[in-house]
Amino acid sequence: MAAAVLGxxxxxxxxxxxxxRRGCAGLAVDDTVNGLSTEQRQLRQTMTKFCQEHLxxxxxxxxxxxxxxxxxEFWKKLGELxxxxxxxxxxxxxxxxxxxxxVLVMEEISRxxxxxxxxxxxxxNLCINQLVRNGNEAQKEKYLPKLISGEHIGALAMxxxxxxxxxxSMKLKADKKGDYFVLNGSKFWITNGPDADVLIVYAxxxxxxxxxxxxxxxxxxxxxxxxxxxxxxxxxxxxxxxNTCELIFEDCKxxxxxxxxxxxxGVYVLMSGLDLERLVLSGGPLGLMQAVLDHAIPxxxxxxxxxxxxxxxxxxxxVILYSAECATQVALDGIQCLGGNGYINDFPMGRFLxxxxxYEIGAGTSEVRRLIIGRAFNATFK
Amino acid sequence: MAPLKVLVGVKRVIDFAVKVRVAPGGHVVQEQGVKHxxxxxxxxxxxxxxxxxxxxxxxxxxxxxxxxxxxxxxxxTALALGADRAVLVELPGAGPEQGxxxxxxxxxxxxxxxxxxxLAKLVEREKPQLVLLxxxxxxxxxxxxxxxxxxxxxxxxxxxxxxxxLDPGSSSVRIQREVDxxxxxxxxxxxxxxxxxxxxxxxxxxTLPNIMKAKKKPLEVQPLEQLLGGPVPxxxxxxxxxxxxxxxxxxxRVESVPALLERLAALGRI
Numbered sequence: 001m002a003a004a005v006l007g008x009x010x011x012x013x014x015x016x017x018x019x020x021r022r023g024c025a026g027l028a029v030d031d032t033v034n035g036l037s038t039e040q041r042q043l044r045q046t047m048t049k050f051c052q053e054h055l056x057x058x059x060x061x062x063x064x065x066x067x068x069x070x071x072x073e074f075w076k077k078l079g080e081l082x083x084x085x086x087x088x089x090x091x092x093x094x095x096x097x098x099x100x101x102x103v104l105v106m107e108e109i110s111r112x113x114x115x116x117x118x119x120x121x122x123x124x125n126l127c128i129n130q131l132v133r134n135g136n137e138a139q140k141e142k143y144l145p146k147l148i149s150g151e152h153i154g155a156l157a158m159x160x161x162x163x164x165x166x167x168x169s170m171k172l173k174a175d176k177k178g179d180y181f182v183l184n185g186s187k188f189w190i191t192n193g194p195d196a197d198v199l200i201v202y203a204x205x206x207x208x209x210x211x212x213x214x215x216x217x218x219x220x221x222x223x224x225x226x227x228x229x230x231x232x233x234x235x236x237x238x239x240x241x242x243n244t245c246e247l248i249f250e251d252c253k254x255x256x257x258x259x260x261x262x263x264x265x266g267v268y269v270l271m272s273g274l275d276l277e278r279l280v281l282s283g284g285p286l287g288l289m290q291a292v293l294d295h296a297i298p299x300x301x302x303x304x305x306x307x308x309x310x311x312x313x314x315x316x317x318x319v320i321l322y323s324a325e326c327a328t329q330v331a332l333d334g335i336q337c338l339g340g341n342g343y344i345n346d347f348p349m350g351r352f353l354x355x356x357x358x359y360e361i362g363a364g365t366s367e368v369r370r371l372i373i374g375r376a377f378n379a380t381f382k
Numbered sequence: 383m384a385p386l387k388v389l390v391g392v393k394r395v396i397d398f399a400v401k402v403r404v405a406p407g408g409h410v411v412q413e414q415g416v417k418h419x420x421x422x423x424x425x426x427x428x429x430x431x432x433x434x435x436x437x438x439x440x441x442x443x444x445x446x447x448x449x450x451x452x453x454x455x456x457x458x459t460a461l462a463l464g465a466d467r468a469v470l471v472e473l474p475g476a477g478p479e480q481g482x483x484x485x486x487x488x489x490x491x492x493x494x495x496x497x498x499x500x501l502a503k504l505v506e507r508e509k510p511q512l513v514l515l516x517x518x519x520x521x522x523x524x525x526x527x528x529x530x531x532x533x534x535x536x537x538x539x540x541x542x543x544x545x546x547x548l549d550p551g552s553s554s555v556r557i558q559r560e561v562d563x564x565x566x567x568x569x570x571x572x573x574x575x576x577x578x579x580x581x582x583x584x585x586x587x588x589t590l591p592n593i594m595k596a597k598k599k600p601l602e603v604q605p606l607e608q609l610l611g612g613p614v615p616x617x618x619x620x621x622x623x624x625x626x627x628x629x630x631x632x633x634x635r636v637e638s639v640p641a642l643l644e645r646l647a648a649l650g651r652i
Contacts, residue, residue, distance in 0.1 A: 030415070038458055042593045045419070045459075050587050082590030095590050 027294055040104060047108035050081065059113035062241035063351045066233070068116060071153075071195065075123075079150025084124050088132045092144035099276065103283040110287025111294070114355030115241035117284050118362075122191040122242075123147070125280040126273070127154025130200050131220070134261040134269050139220060143198050155196035157187035157247055158270060164189070165368045167202075168213040168267060172249060174203035179256050181205070181219065183227070183249040189362070193245040194233045197223050201247070202266050209264065216266035220258040227252030238354025239362075274364065275316050281363045282320035285327030288356045292334035295348060317376075321369040324359035331356040385441035386552060386572070388431040389510040390465065391501055392424035392447050393491065394456035395521045409621050411521075420456045423516025425463070427578040429585040430546055431514050432464030439548045440512075442466050446504055448497045449473060454601065461596035462588035468601045471500045471609055491519075492606075494526035495618060501527070502534045503609045510573070512555075517542055517577040528577035538570040542579040 029048075031041045054077065062068045078084050079093075086102045088094025095101075102125065110117030128147050131140060146152040163170040172185030183203055193199075199221045209215030221228055231246040261269040331353035335342035342349045360366045396402060397417040405412040420428075434440040445460035447453045448471040457468035473492055492500070505513065518525035525541075532539035544565065545558035552572070559566045560579050570576075588596075606614055636642045646652045 030417075038455065039593050039597065041455075042459060042462055042588055043590055046588045046590070046593070080589060081587060082592075086590070095594065097590075097594075101590075 044104050047105050051108050051112035055112040066240040068241045075150035084150055085128055085148030087129050093148040099279050102280050106280055106283030107287040110284045111291045114288050115239045118239050118242040119192050121281050123154045125277055126156035130273050152197035153192055153195045154198045155192035156200045157190045158202045159189045161188045165365055172203040174205045180253045183252040185249055187247040190247050191244055193230050193247055194243040202270055205264050213267040217263055218260040218266040218269045219254050220260050239358045278320040279316040282323045285323040285359045288327045288352050289330045292330050292352050296334045296337045317369045317372040327356040386512050387510040388440045388443050388512045390428045390431045390445050391515040392445055392456055392460050393421045393519045394418050394453040395421045395519055404624050404626055408623055420459050421516050421519050423578055425585045426582050427514040427516050428460055428463055429583050448492045448500045457601055461599045462593045467599055470603045472603055472605050494524050494530055497527050498530035501531050513575045515577045517579050528575050532575040538574045540570050541577040543576055544579055544581045
């Protein structure tokens with residue numbers, strides 16, 4: 001009789017353990033308030049469950065070791081879930097959905113691990129979405145399927161040691177030699193640089209162009225191409241586990257077929273891509289803020305809710321500016337809520353702050369975002 | 383060896399992670415604006431059915447639920463997890479969220495006898511060879527629907543399943559049940575009602591492509607009265623009072639057994 005009662009209790013406990021392992025470790029996000037469709041709510045549910053089971057338990061270790069050991073396997077699982085090519089056409093394995101769906105996934109991955117979220121954003125938006133929007137048929141057929149399945153990892157390279165906010169002053173040179181372009185120079189701060197199989201790289205095909213932006217061309221580079229190498233990954237304050245490094249081009253030969261978009265029209269590829277990058281990456285700070293709540297509120301027994309807005313392109317700069325600066329403040333508040341424990345690295349609060357801070361710098365500094373918003377306002381009064 | 387038709391009963395319940403509160407009035411639990419999801423044991427039952435279809439043992443998996451209009455969410459999830467089509471047997475009048483609803487079971491849904499009656503009607507209509515349910519719902523913990531349904535249909539039943547195998551020839555199944563004394567192996571003739579326990583399988587995630595495909599799968603809404611072919615029977619149970627469990631008191635320490643006995647006597651426990 002006692003065994004019967006014990007058996008039932010153990011069975012109940014087993015369910016709780018299994019659900020806690022794969023269910024929500026945090027607060028429920030009120031998606032009715034957020035106005036999400038049924039499918040978007042299901043997507044969030046899937047991503048929350050998946051990330052809390054397969055990513056959140058590893059997040060602290062990834063941060064401490066500055067490495068995501070199971071990245072390749074995780075990428076394939078993301079591919080199976082169908083979330084790597086959210087905005088890509090179905091014929092290449094994509095889901096042909098919109099940017100709100102992409103932001104949702106970005107948010108949930110970042111909620112579990114800010115670093116993995118950043119790498120996911122670089123792969124799925126910076127690389128894949130740029131190929132979708134600017135690639136020709138042959139390029140899309142060649143590169144998209146494996147990027148979308150997760151077999152390949154993608155990256156995008158525009159920044160250089162002396163060309164961050166002033167990206168059009170980049171110095172990486174691309175000289176045309178017959179059917180090839182020969183690249184010389186380097187890129188810096190490149191997310192997924194150490195791991196990427198496919199990289200979109202911006203270079204100057206015409207160093208004398210006036211204005212300088214008119215001399216930029218976008219290229220598709222493959223790991224293993226002669227003359228292309230990567231330096232060891234950087235040791236960063238936050239986003240540790242999202243590997244970042246310098247790319248080195250020494251007489252690197254890229255076939256002319258790998259020009260992405262039109263010759264010397266790379267700046268249009270670059271600038272239009274940045275708007276969408278801001279939009280999708282704004283999911284990163286959102287997820288980080290949610291993570292702070294997930295951990296602070298059980299600690300404090302208080303409730304709150306969050307909303308999202310997606311709008312026109314100038315609003316994209318606004319939304320990432322707002323959410324990034326909010327995220328840093330929210331993460332600081334989170335540490336304060338935990339008091340002394342917030343300062344101890346056994347708790348995740350410090351990692352949330354270090355990860356959140358990146359979003360005020362990377363994907364566009366807050367200063368540049370304010371410039372863009374200012375210009376957009378002025379344009380409406382012309 | 384004709385592939386089977388499988389009916390899976392599912393229930394929409396308050397998510398396990400939510401802190402449940404009693405609504406003002408003291409008869410029902412607060413459900414408005416509270417996160418709901420598919421009952422975990424129902425998910426396991428559905429996963430088993432979908433795997434049978436993927437192995438070619440089942441031809442069609444139908445997901446069914448008895449509940450308010452909002453239960454469509456649970457059916458959409460079931461479709462995204464692999465069911466071919468879904469049926470909502472809709473409870474009349476205001477949903478349980480408003481505190482009304484006939485046959486109000488302890489979980490504020492229709493209650494096992496009414497759900498079993500509705501499922502029996504669906505079985506009559508759809509003629510599946512196999513009905514799969516979760517062993518119990520996590521809101522009321524009744525653990526009755528499968529058993530009552532088998533009795534109504536006069537079918538064999540296998541409850542608390544931790545393993546299921548279809549025999550070659552598809553006229554019987556071999557099951558393993560988790561019982562108090564250990565694990566029991568049984569062979570049951572089809573048609574049969576089975577209920578899933580925790581260790582039967584590990585359910586899959588609803589991938590984004592499947593979530594989008596589910597939009598196009600048929601979801602039928604049948605009013606309960608129409609399905610029963612008559613008025614819905616009145617509730618068999620009336621909830622007198624619903625309270626949260628008492629706040630846990632801290633433990634008290636005593637120094638010796640006589641002191642313990644004295645304490646217990648003072649508290650009127652012995």
